[in-house]
Amino acid sequence: MRPGRWILPAKLIDGTAIGRVMRAELTAEIQALKARRVIPGLAVVLVGEHPASKVYVRMKGKACDEAGLYHETITLPKETTEAELLALIERLNVDHKIHGILVQLPLPQQIDTQRVLHRLDPAKDVDGFHPENVGKVSIGEPTGFRPATPYGVQQLLLRSGVETTGRHAVVVGRSNIVGRPMAALLLQDAPGGNATVTVCHSRTRDIGSMTRSADILIVAIGKPEFVTGDMIKPGAVVIDVGVNRVDDPSTKRGYRLVGDVKFAEAQAVASAITPVPGGVGPMTITMLLYNTVQAARQWAHP
Ligand code: NAP
Secondary structure: OOOOOOOOOOEEOOHHHHHHHHHHHHHHHHHHHHHOOOOOEEEEEEEOOOHHHHHHHHHHHHHHHHHOOEEEEEEEOOOOOHHHHHHHHHHHHOOOOOOEEEEOOOOOOOOOHHHHHHHOOHHHOOOOOOHHHHHHHHHOOOOOOOOHHHHHHHHHHHHOOOOOOOOEEEEEOOOOOOHHHHHHHHHOOOOOOOOEEEEEOOOOOOHHHHHOOOOEEEEOOOOOOOEOHHHOOOOOEEEEOOOEEEEOOOOOOOEEEEOOEOHHHHHHHOOEEOOOOOOHHHHHHHHHHHHHHHHHHHHHOO
8 A cells, every 4th residue: 555545446425326225215204104194395495596506496396206295396586575585484384284494595685594594483494504403403402403415424424334433523614504513413422423523614724634634524615626635544434515616618518516525536545435426415305305204203293
């Protein structure tokens, strides 16, 4: 083995395959709920014409159809006022067909995102962004909704047989959507937790020395190929949450998707790694379905 390399190229952690298995497993619970006349229902609210958001919303609707969940997509014009959106949230909060509500972010500038997220009934907040759910996840209370992306990362680790207990997990990025809840999940005294957790962000000094000390490195910063091979400890497990478009005139679309990790370099050093696309992305939608079923289950058995 040469220094700075691992014995074999990293094993791929295949989020598409793991997501497919997990959705199949969920079918039994959906059938059991349906037998009791509970059809888990998700409302997805899209404000404006953000192109990536439209794609995500369409994918979420398709995933609900395939899983047999009821869903409504409510599309509002980009001029929608905060008061109009809050009124819609209030209506969905009391709609018995709807167990989960997801407000697709980002919202247009005239709307205060936090005010909207705080207005959601926490019992329907399947994205896990309401402070009540943030608090529950932080103290390890299982009725809290875990934000879908870090929840999906934790499932990737568990289902790939990656031991987290006692290992040093370094999370790069501290957003409310990924980094912070990721750290909270890794810290819980539960399966997929019990790690020693370090969180890095844009003010972290000498980030390479932090990432090189990671047994499990999770990167969510939105900076194309930021983490290079020399920033990774040989044999580490690397989870790349980033999804970035980079220009590539050789492709039909004129761009390609890359993660926050330089994949080829990382693959030569790590023991296991997620690809982009096909790693964390498919898990995010899978975990949204899990959260919607959890919401319906908790509604049926309060
Ligand atoms: P975000 O809200 O922009 O947060 C980025 C975080 O990265 C911030 O905490 C920021 O630090 C930190 N950061 C930025 N530059 C850094 C640097 N040079 N060194 C260290 N830390 C740095 O992003 P996000 O919503 O968490 O998303 C991150 C990435 O994950 C994006 O590529 C996004 O597209 C992707 N994503 C993927 C999925 C999926 O399903 N696959 C889901 C969600 C997000 P400060 O706090 O100090 O500014």
